[in-house]
Amino acid sequence: MEVSCLWSLIIVYIFRICRVHALLPIPIISLEDKIKINEETKVTCLLPSSECQCLEVELRIITEEKLKNCVSHKGNFSNVTCTLEVTKDMHEVELSCEAHFRTKSKPQRLNIQTEPEFTDCPNKLVWIEGEENSFHCKARGFPPPSVVCVKDSIVYMEGEKFTTLKNMSGDFRCRASNFDAVSKTVTVSVQYEPRISLIIVQPSDSVSEGENVTLICDADAIPPPSYSWHTPTTQLLYDHDNRTIQIKDVKRAHDGFYICIAQNKHGIQMLKQKITVHEPEIVPEVDLGKLTGRNGAEKMEPALFGLLAVLLHSSFYYLF
Structure with missing residues (x-):
């Protein structure tokens, strides 16, 4: 029984080998029709089928003679062509072609966590x-x-x-x-880019001549902006970065619009603020002579008598 099983395995193996070889194409040796002595001739080994592209094939021309300038072509209808220098002694020399097939699996990558x-x-x-x-x-x-x-x-x-x-x-x-x-x-x-939220004015945007005014431009930007102003006059004091200007002893020439300009590499923005300058208020002088004269005394007498009556009434209230 064991012998029978062994022979069965051998037969299956041989059958598979024969089946594989039966499927493989047989290479063909190709020679030129007219070959002359002392001339070169081309010898080609050709695989006549393109059905085995999945197999890697190597073609060889087998002969005892010396071949040179062999050139291989892979892909559909693989072939190899060599040159043979023909001599008189080469009559009926045999040439054959061998095809060596190699198969390999598709590559798999080793993945490591x-x-x-x-x-x-x-x-x-x-x-x-x-x-x-x-x-x-x-x-x-x-x-x-x-x-x-x-x-x-x-x-x-x-x-x-x-x-x-x-x-x-x-x-x-x-x-x-x-x-x-x-x-x-x-x-x-x-x-x-800069955004100017407001211009701060201290103490007020409406001032009288002779007062002092400060204007502060408040801008938000990255990178920090540079500042400049358009003003009605040049009689102004600027701080180190031009963000703040001061007006000392305001004149009528300072009346008008003050425009703050904030700028960086991304953009520019402007905002204006009106400053209104008024003439100073004049306080009228009081003539003390009129108050001490006869007419002034007459005007003050009723008020004095009224005050005296109030004081006397209060005194009697506390006594009784």
Whole structure:
């Protein structure tokens, strides 16, 4: 029984080998029709079928004679062509062609689990308000890690496009995770053009001649803006950064509009403030002589008698 089984296995094996060989194409040797002595002739070994492209094939021309200038072609209808220098002694020399087939599996990659690691994630980013941006924080590891950046509970996926807002300035926590996790801090600075909220006027925008006035231009911008002014007159005092101007001893020439200009590399904004200058109030002088003359005394007598009556009445009230 064991012998019978052994023979059965041998027969199956031989059958498979024969079946495989029966499916493989047989190469063909190709010679030129007219071959002359002392001339070169081409000898070609050709695989006549393209059905075995999945197999790697090597073609060889077999002969005892010396071949040269052999050129191989792979792909559909693989072949190899060589040159033979013909001599008289080569009559009826045999040439044959062999095909050597090799098969191999499709490649498989060896994947090893590795924890995430940031490969390209800058510590600081500078964005401009209104422009489109995204986080480019690359991380390696297997399985490939996912990367997100979070600030104020708002989550941004790596590579996700968004419009930059002013309030995005600050620290983001970027996290790369697969079966493990790693994180880092990315500081974002958002730059924007100047915005002038107001021009502060001290003490007031309506003053009298001879008073002092201070104007302060209040602008918000990153990077910080430079300041300049358009004014009705040049009789002004500027501080070191031109943000504040002072008017000493206000004149009528100072009346008018004061325009503050704030500018950085992202833009420019202007705001104007009106200063109104009045003539100083004139206080009339009091003529003391009129108050001490006869007419003045006559006017003061009723008032004095009334005051005296009140004092006497109060005295009697406390006595009784």
